Amino acid sequence: MSAVPPHFARLLAAGRGGFNARVAQMRSRVPTFDAEAFGEFLREGVAPLVETVATRLPDAADACALAAFDHALELVARKLVGPGARNPLVARTWSQLLPALAAQVAPAPAPTIAALTHAAMHLDRVPEDRAVRWVDQMKRLGPRAASRDELLALGQVLAWTAGLSHFREGALEKLATLTPTLACAAMGAPSSLTLEAMCARLRADRWWSPDDVITHQAARGFELGAFTGFGGAFPEPPQVRAAGEDFVVRSGDRHFWLLADVHGWSLHPATPTDFDHAPDRGEGEGTRVTTSTVSQVIGTPLSHRLRVMPRATHPR
Amino acid sequence: MSLFKPFQRVSRAPTNPRPAAPATRAFDVGTLYEGPLSAGNVDVASQTPLDEKLRQAYFWIVNSAIISPHYDVEYNQGPPSQFTVGDRKRTLTLPSAQSYSSYVLLPLLTFATRRKCLLVGGPGRGKTASAILMGVLAGYPVREVRRAMQHGHPQMTIADLLGNPLPADLVNAQSMDAIRIAWRNWLGMRVKIIDEYNRIPTRTQSALLTVMGDNYAEVLNHIYECPDSAWYLTANDDRGGGTYQVIEALRDRIDVVVPALAFNPRFLGQLLSRIEENLRPEELVPREIVFTESEIDRLGQEIRAVDLPEPVRRRLEFFTSQFELMESAGAQFETMTKDVARLSGVEWSEVTAADDGRDRLKDLGCQTRNGLSVRNLMTLMIYAKALAYFRGNATVELEDLRQVLPFVLGDKLQPDPDAPFFALPENAAYRTDRLGWLRRLFDLSCEEYDRLDLDNDDAVGALGEEFDRGLDGLSEREVRGRLVRIEQVVGERTRGRKLYGHLYDDLLKLKYLHQRYTNYLHWLSASS
Numbered sequence: 001m002s003a004v005p006p007h008f009a010r011l012l013a014a015g016r017g018g019f020n021a022r023v024a025q026m027r028s029r030v031p032t033f034d035a036e037a038f039g040e041f042l043r044e045g046v047a048p049l050v051e052t053v054a055t056r057l058p059d060a061a062d063a064c065a066l067a068a069f070d071h072a073l074e075l076v077a078r079k080l081v082g083p084g085a086r087n088p089l090v091a092r093t094w095s096q097l098l099p100a101l102a103a104q105v106a107p108a109p110a111p112t113i114a115a116l117t118h119a120a121m122h123l124d125r126v127p128e129d130r131a132v133r134w135v136d137q138m139k140r141l142g143p144r145a146a147s148r149d150e151l152l153a154l155g156q157v158l159a160w161t162a163g164l165s166h167f168r169e170g171a172l173e174k175l176a177t178l179t180p181t182l183a184c185a186a187m188g189a190p191s192s193l194t195l196e197a198m199c200a201r202l203r204a205d206r207w208w209s210p211d212d213v214i215t216h217q218a219a220r221g222f223e224l225g226a227f228t229g230f231g232g233a234f235p236e237p238p239q240v241r242a243a244g245e246d247f248v249v250r251s252g253d254r255h256f257w258l259l260a261d262v263h264g265w266s267l268h269p270a271t272p273t274d275f276d277h278a279p280d281r282g283e284g285e286g287t288r289v290t291t292s293t294v295s296q297v298i299g300t301p302l303s304h305r306l307r308v309m310p311r312a313t314h315p316r
Numbered sequence: 317m318s319l320f321k322p323f324q325r326v327s328r329a330p331t332n333p334r335p336a337a338p339a340t341r342a343f344d345v346g347t348l349y350e351g352p353l354s355a356g357n358v359d360v361a362s363q364t365p366l367d368e369k370l371r372q373a374y375f376w377i378v379n380s381a382i383i384s385p386h387y388d389v390e391y392n393q394g395p396p397s398q399f400t401v402g403d404r405k406r407t408l409t410l411p412s413a414q415s416y417s418s419y420v421l422l423p424l425l426t427f428a429t430r431r432k433c434l435l436v437g438g439p440g441r442g443k444t445a446s447a448i449l450m451g452v453l454a455g456y457p458v459r460e461v462r463r464a465m466q467h468g469h470p471q472m473t474i475a476d477l478l479g480n481p482l483p484a485d486l487v488n489a490q491s492m493d494a495i496r497i498a499w500r501n502w503l504g505m506r507v508k509i510i511d512e513y514n515r516i517p518t519r520t521q522s523a524l525l526t527v528m529g530d531n532y533a534e535v536l537n538h539i540y541e542c543p544d545s546a547w548y549l550t551a552n553d554d555r556g557g558g559t560y561q562v563i564e565a566l567r568d569r570i571d572v573v574v575p576a577l578a579f580n581p582r583f584l585g586q587l588l589s590r591i592e593e594n595l596r597p598e599e600l601v602p603r604e605i606v607f608t609e610s611e612i613d614r615l616g617q618e619i620r621a622v623d624l625p626e627p628v629r630r631r632l633e634f635f636t637s638q639f640e641l642m643e644s645a646g647a648q649f650e651t652m653t654k655d656v657a658r659l660s661g662v663e664w665s666e667v668t669a670a671d672d673g674r675d676r677l678k679d680l681g682c683q684t685r686n687g688l689s690v691r692n693l694m695t696l697m698i699y700a701k702a703l704a705y706f707r708g709n710a711t712v713e714l715e716d717l718r719q720v721l722p723f724v725l726g727d728k729l730q731p732d733p734d735a736p737f738f739a740l741p742e743n744a745a746y747r748t749d750r751l752g753w754l755r756r757l758f759d760l761s762c763e764e765y766d767r768l769d770l771d772n773d774d775a776v777g778a779l780g781e782e783f784d785r786g787l788d789g790l791s792e793r794e795v796r797g798r799l800v801r802i803e804q805v806v807g808e809r810t811r812g813r814k815l816y817g818h819l820y821d822d823l824l825k826l827k828y829l830h831q832r833y834t835n836y837l838h839w840l841s842a843s844s
Contacts, residue, residue, distance in 0.1 A: 021593050071353050078352060111355035118351030156345045170345025268343075 221309025437576025640687030
């Protein structure tokens with residue numbers, strides 16, 4: 001077990017009474033509060049941030065420690081960190097990302113820590129390697145953000161490229177607000193491409209990325225869905241209908257919107273009406289191909305899995 | 317290093333969730349940064365709808381500040397679970413919808429509507445603490461709220477209450493205008509607290525009445541205009557147990573009376589943890605639930621905009637009609653009221669002894685010694701709107717009216733303990749439980765309203781609606797036709813019937829309509 005680093009230890013000692021009261025209050029509110037896990041998270045998650053801030057911006061250390069302590073209490077009480085936590089990205093965000101962004105966190109610690117922690121929680125729905133990539137890219141590019149607003153906009157763009165495809169429209173708007181060099185770096189674009197041209201092409205073609213590697217990978221499509229018994233979303237082999245650029249999926253009594261683009265796919269709750277109103281454009285008896293204006297989904301009546309990819313005739 | 321603020325947690329919105337909106341494909345990228353952690357951002361609080369903020373304030377108070385586990389303002393969605401308990405077969409109801417504690421809810425509605433609330437109960441039940449919390453919700457520091465609180469005591473003078481003339485000016489001034497007054501700070505506050513108001517001497521009570529009633533203070537011909545405020549008065553015993561008898565006009569200015577309910581020792585653990593952790597909730601009010609002055613103004617506007625639909629209003633009219641009639645009090649139709657009897661100085665028992673011919677058990681009016689004033693009715697409607705608003709509704713429901721009614725009328729509608737209703741064994745508890753009695757009274761009135769089928773068969777209401785459409789362009793023939801219809805309805809209503817309160821008011825309304833048409837007819841004749 002690692003020791004609490006010196007700056008953080010000093011801050012904890014100085015506010016001991018208040019910190020203890022806060023923990024006592026949380027224990028009375030949440031009887032299952034795990035004080036041991038909290039102590040561990042203080043060392044592993046909170047201390048790196050507070051230590052970095054105390055070293056670089058000593059005047060901001062107190063406020064940062066208070067905000068981090070408060071958020072850490074809530075995270076442990078909700079079992080979002082510590083033993084049994086379902087999403088390891090939250091702990092990773094605290095131990096690796098927040099210290100790397102100390103300069104951006106320090107001016108407004110409570111909202112910034114909360115925002116980045118919530119982003120990590122949302123990224124639970126994308127494959128782990130892509131979620132980790134979000135943390136790594138934020139660590140790499142975040143310090144280049146000129147303001148907190150730009151940092152948060154960058155986080156939104158990178159969350160989209162990590163696979164939260166439903167944020168595409170909003171992320172494109174945020175992308176346009178970034179400084180051109182930061183925007184190109186976030187999208188893996190060559191320096192020869194202007195921000196305006198990149199945004200225009202991204203808007204026009206959802207299966208295009210300025211990073212050729214990503215475009216080629218996406219051309220092979222993404223596999224999605226699984227039987228609910230194995231942790232998937234579909235209780236029965238799904239039926240798919242096209243709705244504009246997207247798809248509506250029916251599986252048993254469940255209905256979903258399926259949104260996909262070059263960065264991945266996501267499923268969201270839909271209503272039976274949404275499915276019933278969508279035209280049935282599936283083709284084929286065994287393997288069925290359902291085509292939207294820009295994408296296609298391939299499935300069979302015998303499988304819970306689907307593959308979503310660019311439409312075969314998609315101009316590229 | 318400043319300490320953390322324990323008890324800072326505010327209930328997450330929505331506090332009164334409604335069925336989810338239909339699924340949509342529009343996704344806001346801003347939601348990436350939303351989640352369970354509090355951003356500590358006041359901007360977010362300012363974007364919260366005010367009814368939601370009011371509910372968050374309520375839930376923070378009941379969960380963290382005042383231990384009041386009494387859900388006596390009951391709402392149901394579908395049938396509740398009910399149990400019969402004890403020899404007297406009282407009913408314990410487990411409500412099936414979000415229900416509330418009156419002890420927190422009513423002061424909060426008073427805060428939102430800037431009315432006047434009396435908290436009554438034995439010492440040490442949190443009356444003053446509740447009032448202080450309301451001051452903090454209005455954005456004042458705890459210390460300022462405490463200092464501004466007026467503590468009633470037998471030696472309290474008008475100067476103690478309102479302020480002093482500056483001594484130097486008293487000596488040197490050549491005219492009253494030249495005397496400056498050092499007004500007390502509390503007069504300018506938007507939450508005013510008078511602790512133990514029934515210990516204030518009668519003369520000082522009169523000065524307080526001016527501030528409460530007319531919103532200004534006067535000393536030596538100088539006037540201080542007070543801002544609109546929510547008032548909280550406390551009393552250990554409001555039924556004559558104070559040092560001084562409270563003047564009736566002052567009592568009448570109080571809009572709601574909220575009794576403090578007993579502490580449930582099952583919650584002693586919470587008290588213990590407060591002692592051990594040395595926590596004072598009023599010092600820990602989260603910023604998210606503190607209202608700015610403009611927000612309180614907007615609260616009032618939004619509450620007033622809540623709709624009170626006609627079917628609910630009609631039931632209130634019918635209920636109100638029950639109480640003013642006293643047939644034996646007047647010789648003329650308009651003077652057959654309890655107010656006339658009261659002003660005559662004749663003993664109440666003598667007047668009621670002469671009041672015969674009706675079923676005194678069935679007649680709800682026989683249960684009270686007075687009727688309702690215009691002020692009472694206005695208060696009742698504004699609190700019903702406030703409760704509907706608090707519950708997130710744009711329209712008052714009958715249940716909203718039913719729930720606020722006992723607290724508004726608790727000190728206003730005086731029961732007649734000699735009425736036959738209270739002599740029945742099953743009604744004995746209503747002699748002491750005034751809130752329960754008033755709720756029962758309203759239920760009985762609604763039962764009678766339903767029996768008479770007034771929602772569907774209301775000839776007087778129809779005539780009133782016809783009149784409200786206006787007289788412009790009405791021909792003499794049409795007016796004469798309407799006069800005949802009014803006389804027909806009067807004839808039908810009075811034929812062989814006993815006179816009850818609602819019939820009395822209907823007849824007065826018909827007389828009013830008849831007179832308005834008669835005047836119009838005269839005007840038509842003169843102008844032609």
